[in-house]
Amino acid sequence: MTALLSVKELTISFPVGGVSLLPRRRRVIQAVQDVSFDIAPGETLALVGESGCGKTTAGRATAGLYKAPKGTVSFRGQDIFNLPRASRKPVRRAIQMVFQDPFSSLDPRMTVFEILSEPLKINRMGSAREIRERVQDLIGQVGLPADSLNRYPHEFSGGQRQRIAIARALAPEPELIVADEPLSALDVSVQSQVLNLLGALKRERGLSYLFISHDLAAVHHIADRVAVMYLGRLVEIAGRDALFANPRHPYTQGLLAAVPRIGQGRRKRTLIAGDLPSPLAVPSGCAFHPRCPLAQEICRRERPELKTHSDVAHLTACHFAERKEAA
Amino acid sequence: MRSNRLESEPGPSRLASPLALEVDGLSVDFSSHEGNKRVVDGVSYAIARGQTLGVVGESGCGKSMTALALLGLVPKQGCVTGRISVSGQGLSEIAIDEWPEIRGKRIAMVFQEPMTALNPAMRIGDQIAEVLHLHEGLSWKEARERAVEELRLVGIPSPAERANAYPHQLSGGMRQRVVIAMALACRPDVLIADEPTTALDVTIQAQILELMQRLQDEIGMAVQFISHNLAVVSEIADDVIVMYAGQIVERASADELFSNPLHPYTQGLIATLPKIENRQDELPVIPGMVPRLDGTLKGCRFAGRCVKADSECHALIPVLRSISPGHDVACHKVRP
Amino acid sequence: MIVFLLRRLLGMAVVLLVMSFVVYGLIGLMPGDPIDLMVLSNPGMTAADADRLRALHGLDQPLIARYWRWLIAALNGDFGFSRVYARPVLDIVGPALWQTTKLVALTLAISSILAIALGIRSAIRPGGKFDTLISFVSFAGISIPSFWLALILILAFAVGLGWLPASGMGRPGEGGFWDSARYLILPVATLVIANLGGVTRYARSSMIETLRMDFIRTARAKGAREPRVVLRHAFPNALTSVITVIGVNFGTLFSGALITETMFAQRGLGKTIYDAILGNDFNLALVALLFATFATLIGNLLADIAYAWLDPRISVT
Numbered sequence: 001m002t003a004l005l006s007v008k009e010l011t012i013s014f015p016v017g018g019v020s021l022l023p024r025r026r027r028v029i030q031a032v033q034d035v036s037f038d039i040a041p042g043e044t045l046a047l048v049g050e051s052g053c054g055k056t057t058a059g060r061a062t063a064g065l066y067k068a069p070k071g072t073v074s075f076r077g078q079d080i081f082n083l084p085r086a087s088r089k090p091v092r093r094a095i096q097m098v099f100q101d102p103f104s105s106l107d108p109r110m111t112v113f114e115i116l117s118e119p120l121k122i123n124r125m126g127s128a129r130e131i132r133e134r135v136q137d138l139i140g141q142v143g144l145p146a147d148s149l150n151r152y153p154h155e156f157s158g159g160q161r162q163r164i165a166i167a168r169a170l171a172p173e174p175e176l177i178v179a180d181e182p183l184s185a186l187d188v189s190v191q192s193q194v195l196n197l198l199g200a201l202k203r204e205r206g207l208s209y210l211f212i213s214h215d216l217a218a219v220h221h222i223a224d225r226v227a228v229m230y231l232g233r234l235v236e237i238a239g240r241d242a243l244f245a246n247p248r249h250p251y252t253q254g255l256l257a258a259v260p261r262i263g264q265g266r267r268k269r270t271l272i273a274g275d276l277p278s279p280l281a282v283p284s285g286c287a288f289h290p291r292c293p294l295a296q297e298i299c300r301r302e303r304p305e306l307k308t309h310s311d312v313a314h315l316t317a318c319h320f321a322e323r324k325e326a327a
Numbered sequence: 328m329r330s331n332r333l334e335s336e337p338g339p340s341r342l343a344s345p346l347a348l349e350v351d352g353l354s355v356d357f358s359s360h361e362g363n364k365r366v367v368d369g370v371s372y373a374i375a376r377g378q379t380l381g382v383v384g385e386s387g388c389g390k391s392m393t394a395l396a397l398l399g400l401v402p403k404q405g406c407v408t409g410r411i412s413v414s415g416q417g418l419s420e421i422a423i424d425e426w427p428e429i430r431g432k433r434i435a436m437v438f439q440e441p442m443t444a445l446n447p448a449m450r451i452g453d454q455i456a457e458v459l460h461l462h463e464g465l466s467w468k469e470a471r472e473r474a475v476e477e478l479r480l481v482g483i484p485s486p487a488e489r490a491n492a493y494p495h496q497l498s499g500g501m502r503q504r505v506v507i508a509m510a511l512a513c514r515p516d517v518l519i520a521d522e523p524t525t526a527l528d529v530t531i532q533a534q535i536l537e538l539m540q541r542l543q544d545e546i547g548m549a550v551q552f553i554s555h556n557l558a559v560v561s562e563i564a565d566d567v568i569v570m571y572a573g574q575i576v577e578r579a580s581a582d583e584l585f586s587n588p589l590h591p592y593t594q595g596l597i598a599t600l601p602k603i604e605n606r607q608d609e610l611p612v613i614p615g616m617v618p619r620l621d622g623t624l625k626g627c628r629f630a631g632r633c634v635k636a637d638s639e640c641h642a643l644i645p646v647l648r649s650i651s652p653g654h655d656v657a658c659h660k661v662r663p
Numbered sequence: 664m665i666v667f668l669l670r671r672l673l674g675m676a677v678v679l680l681v682m683s684f685v686v687y688g689l690i691g692l693m694p695g696d697p698i699d700l701m702v703l704s705n706p707g708m709t710a711a712d713a714d715r716l717r718a719l720h721g722l723d724q725p726l727i728a729r730y731w732r733w734l735i736a737a738l739n740g741d742f743g744f745s746r747v748y749a750r751p752v753l754d755i756v757g758p759a760l761w762q763t764t765k766l767v768a769l770t771l772a773i774s775s776i777l778a779i780a781l782g783i784r785s786a787i788r789p790g791g792k793f794d795t796l797i798s799f800v801s802f803a804g805i806s807i808p809s810f811w812l813a814l815i816l817i818l819a820f821a822v823g824l825g826w827l828p829a830s831g832m833g834r835p836g837e838g839g840f841w842d843s844a845r846y847l848i849l850p851v852a853t854l855v856i857a858n859l860g861g862v863t864r865y866a867r868s869s870m871i872e873t874l875r876m877d878f879i880r881t882a883r884a885k886g887a888r889e890p891r892v893v894l895r896h897a898f899p900n901a902l903t904s905v906i907t908v909i910g911v912n913f914g915t916l917f918s919g920a921l922i923t924e925t926m927f928a929q930r931g932l933g934k935t936i937y938d939a940i941l942g943n944d945f946n947l948a949l950v951a952l953l954f955a956t957f958a959t960l961i962g963n964l965l966a967d968i969a970y971a972w973l974d975p976r977i978s979v980t
Contacts, residue, residue, distance in 0.1 A: 050528035051499075157616055187385040188555055192599035192610040199608065214528065217558075221601035221610065244603060258533035260558035261604070262585050262597065271537060272530040275498045398884055424888075431886035438884075443877035447976060448899045458885045493975040509885065 003038035004208050005062065005095075005176055010035045010071035012057055029279045031057040033232040034071075036306075039176065044202065044209040046223035046240075048216060048255070052279055054232040056180055059212045063097045063178045075176070093123050096169035100181035102161035106153040112139070112164055113149040119171045134171070142167040142197060159190035166197065178210045183218055195221055216259045220244055228252050231279060231287040234306055238314035248309070248316040251288050286319070294320050345414065347549035348374045348397075348434075348517045353409035355392050355401055364620045366392050368573040369409070374517065374549040374566075381564030381581065382553045383596070387617050389573040390553045394519045397434055397551075399426040414516045432462040435510035439522035441502035445494040451505045452478070452490025458512045477508040482538060500531035504538065511542060518543075519551045524559060536563055557596060561585045569593045572617055572628040575647055579654040589656045591633045627659065635660045671967075675960045682956045683737075686949055687730045690940075733949075743946035747939070752950045755935065760954055763924075763931035765847060767916045767958075770854040775909050778859055779902070782866025786901075787893060789871055797863060804860030813853045813926035820849060829927075850927040854920060858912060866905045873901040903974045910966025914959025932958075 012032040032054040039045045047055045061069055064080050073080050075091050083091055096119075099105040106115060116135045120126065126134065139148055142163040153161055162182060169177050179198070183191045195218060201207050202222075213219050219226060220240060227237040228249065236249040247253045254272035274291045277283055283290050289299035298319050306317040355367040367389040374380045384390045396407050399418070411418040413433045421429070430436075438444040446454060455477050456470035465473060471490070478486035481504040494502055503523065510518055520539065524532040540563065543550055554560050560567055560581070567584045569577040569592065577590040588594045595613040615632035618624055627633070630640040639659050647657040702708050717723045736743065742752040785794040821829035828846050873879065874897050882896040921933035932955055939948035971977045 050530060159616075188557070188596060189385060189599050189613040192601070193612045195601065196610055196612060216529070217601045217603055220603045220606060254530060256603075258529040259603070260532070260536075260556065260562045262558050262561045262600070262602070264562060271533055273534075275500055275531070276528070400880065400883055427883075427886045427888045429886070430884050436881075436884040438877060438881060440877055444881045446878045446882065446896050446900070448974060449896070457887065461886050495976045506881070509881075 002040070004041045004043075004076065005039040005210070006072075006074045006077075007038070007058075007062060008036050008072045008074075010058060010061055010069060010073065012054075012061055012066060012069040027280060030232050030282065031279065032061065032069075035229070035232075035234050036071075037227055037234070037237060039208050039210060041175070042202070042206045042208055043225065044211055044223045046211045046213060046219040046226045047229060048213060048219055048226060049229035050214060050255075050276055052231075052276055053229040054279075055212045055229050058229070059178045059180050059210055060097075062210055063095050064092060065097075089123060093119075093172040094175045096172065096174040096177050098162070098165050098169050098177060098179040098182045101185050102158055102165050103153075103185070105165055106161060106168075108153055111150050111152055112144075115153070115164060115168055116149075116171050119168060123172050125172065138167045138171055141170070141201070143193075157190075158186050159193060162186060162190075162194055163197065166194075166201075170201065174207070176208045176210065178212070180212045181214070182211075183213065183215060191218065198222060216256065228255070231277065231282050233287065233317065234315075235288065235317045236315065237306070238311070238316075242311060242314050246314075248314065248321045249288075249318045250292050250294050250320075254291075286317070294318075294323075296320075345376060346373045346412075347376045347378075347414055348551065349410070349412045350393075350397070351410040353393065353396060353407070353411065355389070355396055356406045356408075357404055358406070359404070362621050366405075366573050366620060367396065370570070370573075370575055371409075372568055372575070372578065374551060376516070376549055377543065377547045378565045379543065379550040379552055379563055381560035381567040382551060382570060383555070383557055383560050383567060384570035385555055385596075385617065387572075388570040390570050391521055393570075394436065394521050394551065394553055397517075397519060398430050398436055399423070400430075428462075431458050431510070431515070432513045433515055434517045434519065435513070435515040437503070437506050437510050437518065437520040437523045440526050441499050441506055442526065444506050445502055447494055450491050450493060451497070455490075455505070455509050455512055458509055462513045473512070474508075477512050478505070480511075480542070481505070481508040483508075498531075499527055500534060503527060503531075503535055507535075507538065507542070511546060511548070514546055515548055517551065518548045519553070521553045522555070523552075525554065525556065532559070539563070557585075557600060569596070573620060574628060574657065575655075576629065576657045577655065578647065583654055587654075589650060589654065589661045590629075590658050591635055591660070592629050595632075627657075671964055675957070675964070678960060679953060679957060683734065683949070683953055684730060686952050687733065688726060690945055690948060691726045691729070742950045745939075745944055745947040747942045747944045747947070752946045755947055756932075756951050756954055759930055759932050759935040759951065762929060763917060763920065763933070766850055766854065766920060766924075766929065766931060767913065769847065769851045770858060770916060771909060771913060773851065774855045774858040774862055775905075777855070778862035779866050779905060781859075781863045782905070783870050783893065783898065783901075785863070785867045786870035786874060787889075789867075794867070797867075801860035801863045804856050804858075805864075807857070809853055809857045810922050810926055812856060813849070813923060816849050816853055817926070846927075846929075850920075850923050850929055853923050853926070854916065857923075858916070862905070862908060862912070865908050866901070869904045870897060870901040873897045876900075899973055903970055906966050906969045906973065910962045910969075913962030913965070914955075917955050917958035917962075 010032055011030070011034055013028045013030050015028055035054075035058055037045060047059060049055050057066075060066060062073055064073070067081070069081075075095060078087060078091060080091055080095075110118075113135055116138055117131050120131045120134060125131065135149065136146070139146065144160060144163050144167070148156070148164075153164065156164065162185075166182075182198070183194055186194060198209065199222060202209065209222070211219065211222055223240050225237065225239050226243045228235050228243075228251065230251050236243065236247065236252045243252065244256065247256055251272070254270065257270045258272065272291050277287070277290065283300075285301050285303050286292070286295070286299040287303075289295040292299065296319075302319070304317045304319045306315050308315050309321050350373070351371045353367060353370045354365060357364045357366060370389070370393055372380060382390045382393070392401065392405075395401050397411060401407050409419070413429070416433075418429060445451065452471055452474045455474035456467060459465045459470040459473050460467055463470070475486045475490050478489055483489050483501060483504055489497075494505070497505065507523075523539070524535050527535060536559065539550065552560060552563055564581045567579060567581050568575050569584070569590065571592050577584065577588070577593045579587075584593065585597065588597055592613070595611070598611040599613060601610060613632055618628055618631055626641040626643055627636065627645050630636040633640065643659065645657045645659050647655045650656050650661055650663050702713050714723070733743070744750065745752050745755050748755050781797050785797045788794060817829045820827045827848055829849075874893070879892060879897055882892045887896070917932055920931060921937055923929070924931040924934040925937075932951055936948060936951045936955065938944075939951060
């Protein structure tokens with residue numbers, strides 16, 4: 001498998017001051033720590049986890065939105081943080097983003113045509129006429145009415161706006177789309193429409209996705225592989241079916257058990273106790289140990305490596321990943 | 328006429344326990360220069376003590392406006408008609424300045440956003456104490472002591488110290504516990520929860536759902552649980568109503584509704600959800616969008632998006648009628 | 664809190680130091696110096712006399728050297744002599760500062776209380792009769808030039824009705840408290856009217872914004888009645904942003920009450936600065952400006968402290 005995108009030991013930290021009137025001693029949040037993953041051409045990798053786990057930060061770094069963090073992100077073998085001038089534009093073009101909120105991610109003063117043609121103009125992709133034709137193609141592909149071009153974003157519903165955002169991401173013909181919670185601002189019946197659109201684009205164009213989401217049912221629908229993050233680190237990464245059928249990390253197990261499902265009725269839930277710890281005070285050893293039902297002394301002392309166990313494609317960062325019974 | 332049907336509602340628990348909340352023909356209209364908009368249209372239901380009614384629908388279906396109407400908090404431009412009673416006491420007749428005596432005491436509410444629902448400049452203990460001070464006639468000192476007990480009840484660790492915290496010092500899950508403590512402090516007859524877990528992470532959502540069920544068992548209030556998330560509703564509700572464009576389109580027990588949905592909209596909603604246990608390459612979709620509620624609409628409000636719709640659906644408004652015992656549907660194409 | 668204050672005071676000292684250099688430099692760059700004025704008013708002086716005087720007063724030295732000498736002296740408490748008044752600068756600035764402090768403090772106290780009360784009342788029913796009336800009056804207050812307003816007030820209350828003195832400050836030591844207070848009424852009224860509109864608009868919009876927030880709905884859902892919702896829940900949260908505006912006004916008023924001070928012949932800080940600059944009175948202008956700067960900084964500091972006190976999310980440690 002030659003990777004389209006390869007992320008190696010990505011580490012990103014932010015200084016935090018909090019809301020204060022003084023520049024105080026800089027504290028640092030380790031938003032993403034030592035995260036590595038690959039995405040193959042045509043593959044969808046889902047990055048899941050709860051708020052504050054670093055999935056959004058990791059996704060944005062992948063799209064080149066932060067300057068030179070620690071670690072590398074390479075696209076077709078080229079490190080995207082150290083690109084020679086000539087290949088900057090083509091690589092930037094090849095990775096596009098779709099954001100969570102279709103209400104704030106589109107410039108309200110631009111018409112749909114302007115929004116969609118801008119990336120084409122920036123990348124000098126054809127004459128004015130060719131651009132017009134391409135834009136017309138695009139709105140057809142994402143299922144927007146043909147008369148949308150001269151209208152402004154506020155004239156569209158949330159689902160339609162997300163289609164516009166997807167069309168904008170598609171415009172420069174990317175190979176990878178980083179989609180950050182693209183469904184969570186949408187109504188239930190619209191979510192399935194957008195999921196279908198993403199699936200169709202993947203099949204027709206061989207697109208790869210980095211699909212960032214907290215919605216495990218949607219992830220199960222669209223992803224080929226799933227990576228689970230907890231407090232900035234990957235705790236488990238595996239093929240979709242392996243992960244959902246046989247989660248090894250107790251956090252993944254808890255997460256899956258917490259997903260509400262239709263047809264279970266009022267049930268006794270297996271709960272992960274406690275709150276997410278603050279990213280400013282990450283627990284020692286395995287960061288999950290204060291909430292973990294399996295925790296032992298070693299978990300407090302030693303951080304488990306993310307490594308394969310019986311199945312080579314299934315990596316887990318847990319001292320007890322090999323245990324016979326799932327908790 | 329509708330109230331007759333409510334009383335003849337089957338189900339053993341219904342008959343055995345008194346009704347905590349009865350809503351009959353509730354409508355909310357907003358009139359503006361663009362004409363009249365009926366955002367809630369003739370909604371009737373009842374919840375017995377200790378029972379949970381799930382209210383499902385997408386944004387704009389009127390589920391949140393229904394909740395605000397129950398508390399007399401519909402914005403001034405809105406006009407509310409219909410009958411609401413809490414444990415037999417009618418609320419429709421009461422004067423505007425009597426509403427504060429009902430709110431927080433007989434009917435309480437938990438809102439969606441725990442991040443913004445609490446006063447940022449007030450200690451959480453004081454925010455809970457305020458309800459007790461207002462309704463139970465406790466002095467501030469007594470109310471503060473009771474507030475600590477309420478915090479303990481909703482599972483906040485070291486409640487005595489936490490009572491002095493400000494909302495920004497708590498996590499989202501903890502804040503939602505505070506909001507729940509505030510709502511339940513006076514042991515209301517009815518708790519309205521409007522998307523109470525939507526803003527929370529899944530593991531925290533599971534904790535809050537568990538907490539709400541435990542408190543319901545202990546306190547015995549009726550719960551109206553409003554959510555767009557069908558799976559959450561299926562886990563917490565005894566009965567479910569499905570709302571579309573301001574109207575109830577289907578009502579049944581949770582088990583019945585999710586195993587045997589009859590209204591095409593309910594069927595569509597359930598079908599569009601991706602399911603972990605049953606993956607499909609292509610998800611079914613409901614085409615189109617929610618119609619504008621400007622009064623020009625004739626017939627069934629869902630007809631424009633419905634695959635089964637014919638001329639009858641576009642011409643005649645379907646009434647909610649019983650299809651089988653305990654299962655009501657408003658659809659011309661569904662017959663007993 | 665103490666650490667915060669110490670840091671802020673240190674920061675203020677640095678700002679004042681930088682300001683003093685900038686102001687010193689700017690005044691030094693102005694065309695003409697005091698000796699030129701002496702030459703103009705005394706035709707008998709020769710160029711040699713002028714050079715001798717310049718050397719005597721150190722005016723022939725480069726700017727940096729002069730500034731350094733001034734700074735050393737100032738740090739020892741010697742701010743120099745006012746050329747125009749021929750008295751130590753502090754003797755002139757001190758009373759002016761006191762006069763302006765009285766004016767500003769009264770103005771701020773009255774306008775803030777009024778503005779907040781009117782703002783809250785307007786915000787309860789935006790677009791209502793009261794709100795419309797107050798909006799109109801606010802805009803009128805903002806738009807009316809203060810010299811015109813001062814004239815009208817003098818015409819009405821001093822010339823027409825004869826209730827209050829038209830100008831001046833009363834004689835120190837004579838007439839007692841009430842007498843000097845009478846001289847303050849019209850200038851304070853002028854400044855209050857000029858100031859009120861802006862702060863009222865601000866208090867109103869801040870309050871409207873706060874009343875739309877989710878926790879206000881929560882407060883109502885708890886069963887709190889409207890007065891409690893407005894005063895106990897909305898008001899403290901709306902106040903934080905109003906405080907900032909009042910803090911900024913504090914600084915502006917200190918040096919910016921010039922027109923009012925001139926109209927009512929009040930020897931305040933603004934008037935002193937203005938006269939000193941026109942009269943080429945180096946030392947006086949410099950020190951008066953520094954005091955005005957200091958007042959601005961103090962205003963901001965007080966606003967920040969109030970802010971942190973009102974909003975628990977902001978810490979000053």
